Amino acid sequence: MFNATFYLRRLHSLCGLLVLGMVLFEHIFTNSMAIFGPQALNGALAMMELIPKPIFLGLEVGGIAIPLLFHGIYGIYIALQAKNNPGRFGYVRNWNFTLQRWTAWYLVVFLIWHVGYLRLYTKGVTGTPISYELLQNYFQSPIVVLLYVLGMFAAIFHFCNGITTFCMTWGITKGPRAQTVVSYLSMCLCALLCLITLTFMGSYLI
Numbered sequence: 477m478f479n480a481t482f483y484l485r486r487l488h489s490l491c492g493l494l495v496l497g498m499v500l501f502e503h504i505f506t507n508s509m510a511i512f513g514p515q516a517l518n519g520a521l522a523m524m525e526l527i528p529k530p531i532f533l534g535l536e537v538g539g540i541a542i543p544l545l546f547h548g549i550y551g552i553y554i555a556l557q558a559k560n561n562p563g564r565f566g567y568v569r570n571w572n573f574t575l576q577r578w579t580a581w582y583l584v585v586f587l588i589w590h591v592g593y594l595r596l597y598t599k600g601v602t603g604t605p606i607s608y609e610l611l612q613n614y615f616q617s618p619i620v621v622l623l624y625v626l627g628m629f630a631a632i633f634h635f636c637n638g639i640t641t642f643c644m645t646w647g648i649t650k651g652p653r654a655q656t657v658v659s660y661l662s663m664c665l666c667a668l669l670c671l672i673t674l675t676f677m678g679s680y681l682i
């Protein structure tokens with residue numbers, strides 16, 4: 477019998493790891509150019525402008541907006557069904573499960589603000605190009621910096637812990653030892669990406 481829930485879950489999982497994971501890596505890579513100064517970041521942003529507008533828009537809609545909306549909306553449905561119990565059992569895995577849900581909730585609010593303000597309003601409505609100078613001005617407020625760092629940490633943890641759950645969902649890691657190794661490696665990746673984020677965010681403040 478056709479099991480819609482099974483296929484929706486699998487699609488949600490693939491969307492999160494492959495599509496949104498690639499978006500996250502691209503985002504961290506481009507933004508890390510700020511570490512090398514205004515010219516490097518503006519150069520990286522200008523390279524993207526070389527992509528013909530209709531193709532770029534198609535990539536934004538088909539490669540980011542639709543997968544993100546699907547993953548986000550179906551994710552809210554999954555999160556509403558979850559029973560969080562970190563305090564009751566205290567296992568690392570229970571905590572990771574709960575943090576996966578908490579970061580998802582933070583991401584819903586953060587991504588609406590981030591995409592809404594920078595992509596839709598600033599670039600889309602006012603036609604102001606995103607540049608190092610614009611971001612430096614934006615990050616004058618310590619509250620904005622704090623909420624952005626938390627948003628990036630949430631996305632990074634959510635993605636990296638997602639690698640562990642993805643490998644279990646798809647039967648890639650079957651035994652407990654393999655699951656522990658993947659979990660350890662994905663938390664190392666999480667620490668590395670958070671460090672890169674702190675470095676490029678910090679470069680706006682000095």
Ligand code: HEM
Nearest residue numbers: 489492493496500548551552580583584635638641642645
């Ligand atoms: C818009 C807000 C988001 C919500 C509400 C959300 C929600 C969720 C939920 C509830 C899960 C757990 C699914 C399960 O246990 O079966 C999950 C898994 C996952 N999410 Fe998200 N998510 C969001 C954004 C993101 C983003 C931005 C990324 C990538 C950077 C991402 C990547 C992943 C990955 C890789 C998994 C693991 C898939 C698996 O276990 O097979 N998510 N998401």
